[in-house]
Amino acid sequence: MAWGSTDRLGRWVQVVRSLLALGTFLTLVVNPAAILLHFPTGVVPDEYCGGVLGLGAFCVSPFDTDTTRLLLAAMCVPLLIGFLPAVTGPLHWYAAFTVASNTLGVEGGDQLTVNLSALLCLASFVDGRLWGWRPRRSGADRPLSNIWVGVILFAARLQVAYVYFEAAIVKLSNPLWSDGTAMWLWVQNGGFGATPAVSAALQSLLAHPAVAVAATWGTIALELFLCLTIVFASAPRRRLRLFALVCGILFHLAIAVVMGLVTFGVVMAAALLVALHRADDPLPRRAATESAPQREPETSILNGEPR
Template sequence: MQIMPAVHSLAGRLAEHTARHDLRSRWFGVGRSVIAAAQLSVLLLTPLKALLVPVVGMGEFPRCDSVRAASALCLGGDAVGAEPRRWLLIMVLLVAASGYRPRWTVIPHAWAAYSVAVSISVPDGGESVGMIMCFLMIPIGLADGRTWHWQRPESALAPSWRTVSLAAFLAIRVQIAYLYLDSALSKFGVADWANGTAEYYFLRDGMFGVSRPWDGVLLWMSKSPLVVVSLTWGALLIEIAIGVCLLSSGRRRKVGMVLDIVLHGSIILTMGLWSFALAMIGSAIVCATPDRRPAEPVAVDSGSDTGSAAAGAWAHDAGRAADPCPECGAHAPPAAAVSSV
């Protein structure tokens, strides 16, 4: 049957890609730290009473019913004050942002992100994105046995961890790409976005409008129909481009990351929304992590797998990586050096 060769070819390419997959790099570390910094900015720069302000129809915050009781802001009930809980979250996020022991801190980081997302009364969207990213990064973090996520790994990643980490990485890319594509396409159903005038009104919004020192220049520029249409439709096109790029190859994902920084950097300069912008930029950096890295270490971080299987995959990587690594500009070791393990 003609379909069987195609199936075998696809399986072979998937196995090869999995064997070369390794997210233990500074790319992943920087993205994770930026996300933690976004969450820290919420807790450090906003008074807790402003984060937990009562909402009409919803009652007092934090709400500790159902699964929300797992939040750190519900810890200890009435016997523990709100400030000690806040500082507990700050300490967890500081350790996560520092990059220390990803395998140990990835779950506490997800717990802190969950606590912020479900407990504060006025989330801006960045908290939800950060929470989802932290949960999806758990398998990747558990596979990362480095002391600091800024270091180069000293051992090969076991095959099972490669597979689990790759699945989580693909889920992250699909999630973030869907967010941008859905955001852009849904705006075409709103009259102000469709006719190109939305940015005119956003720049003049009383709460989220442009702030100093850019207000004079941008408000003057926005009086031009051409400028307003360019800003409005340009934002939609950039969002679509980001979503498409994050689903593509490594080089295109880097293009998507640059577009993401440009988009959210512009939002920071004009409208603020620091925590949301940082959460999105950090997510884009994680998505832009290169597919492969040079196979320099020879020891095996085996976990529950046998060393021979992981070493075989590592040798396979090295044997196919004689050319300079496109992401790092370095040469991988020859296969003979690895096969002697």
């Protein structure tokens, strides 16, 4: 999987699809309906089935909520393994839409999954591969489809950049974040998934004011850095984008460990990949290829693809 290639629907897009599908799949499989829905009566209330929300499976399914949950999880599997993404992408999108619309999600990744999945479904209309993992050697002979996919992926990039921008700006307006105590207070919250040992270690560490302030303001700075890198880092700035990707994934891994938001971390890893990847413009490269003498294609040591 090249970090930048002429094909805007390379195998890296399937990595993003699979991660998004994995997040929805884990949410549906791990959580019984009683936990996922939190409705004592076992029936989704009217306010969760009003308007467009009423199209969610928990509102229209004739089966009980647990059976519906497992059927939705099964709808994620084909895209997760990369089978016929142009068809199975919408199936996963509907499962993600149901989770975001009919359940009491609290970690924020469910709605982002819906948005990114919808954009990738639009991009997949020009992806006729039986398996999403199958490489497409070059996108130079598909300029129109590349333009279409490029616009869709640019919209996805802006969506992810906005998520980090809003997260940073909202924190700046909160006095607990602006005075540097937010991270110390977060680790006192027993409602998240940190183990007792991890929680005790973090409380001991963040008890030092300098560490608490650095962690609090460092979170804001990292979110702004990710936003700016997503928006302004061009295709040649590969090292910067790789650095941002690693920082972002480690950041969300830490959140998963401290707060137990595992599926949120999976979704944000997919979001960072789709936002920080750049595909080179195939048209100039094609012109240069036509004017240059032909030679045998080189093979990348990392991925074995012609480059």
